[in-house]
Amino acid sequence: MKVDGKCLCGAVTYEAEVDTSKIVICHCTDCQTNSGTAYGVVAAVVDGTFKLRTGETRTFVKVADSGNRRRLEFCATCGTRIVAKPAEGEEGLISLRIGTATQRDQLAPIAQLWSRSARAWVQDLSELPSFETVPGAKS
Numbered sequence: 501m502k503v504d505g506k507c508l509c510g511a512v513t514y515e516a517e518v519d520t521s522k523i524v525i526c527h528c529t530d531c532q533t534n535s536g537t538a539y540g541v542v543a544a545v546v547d548g549t550f551k552l553r554t555g556e557t558r559t560f561v562k563v564a565d566s567g568n569r570r571r572l573e574f575c576a577t578c579g580t581r582i583v584a585k586p587a588e589g590e591e592g593l594i595s596l597r598i599g600t601a602t603q604r605d606q607l608a609p610i611a612q613l614w615s616r617s618a619r620a621w622v623q624d625l626s627e628l629p630s631f632e633t634v635p636g637a638k639s
């Protein structure tokens with residue numbers, strides 16, 4: 501599926517084609533820290549289709565416990581994480597953070613990875629009180 505998207509400040513815009521059969525939730529602790537929340541949701545980008553349209557990204561190379569190196573690319577201005585790529589000179593998948601895509605409603609995950617480090621409460625979200633916006637907000 502062709503997608504496009506942008507970062508929070510709007511400086512970075514991109515387009516890509518993603519494989520909708522490869523969209524996963526990742527509960528690894530790196531995704532928790534990097535996202536600042538409970539888990540990451542990423543889609544596999546079809547080889548050669550990710551194109552940065554505007555803006556500038558910065559890169560942080562994260563070395564996993566496995567020794568695997570990933571280049572995390574994020575907006576240089578607002579820090580929104582856009583993609584993770586294989587380290588320079590290495591083979592591998594580009595994964596797109598689906599929360600930045602215009603088409604995010606159509607990008608549903610098909611599996612959960614690293615469930616052993618998932619937050620204990622994360623499977624029970626539907627049991628929490630739920631508000632359309634925030635309690636007491638004027639709609």
Ligand SMILES: [Zn+2]
Nearest residue numbers: 507509575578
């Ligand atoms: Zn930005």
Ligand SMILES: [Zn+2]
Nearest residue numbers: 526527528531
């Ligand atoms: Zn992860």
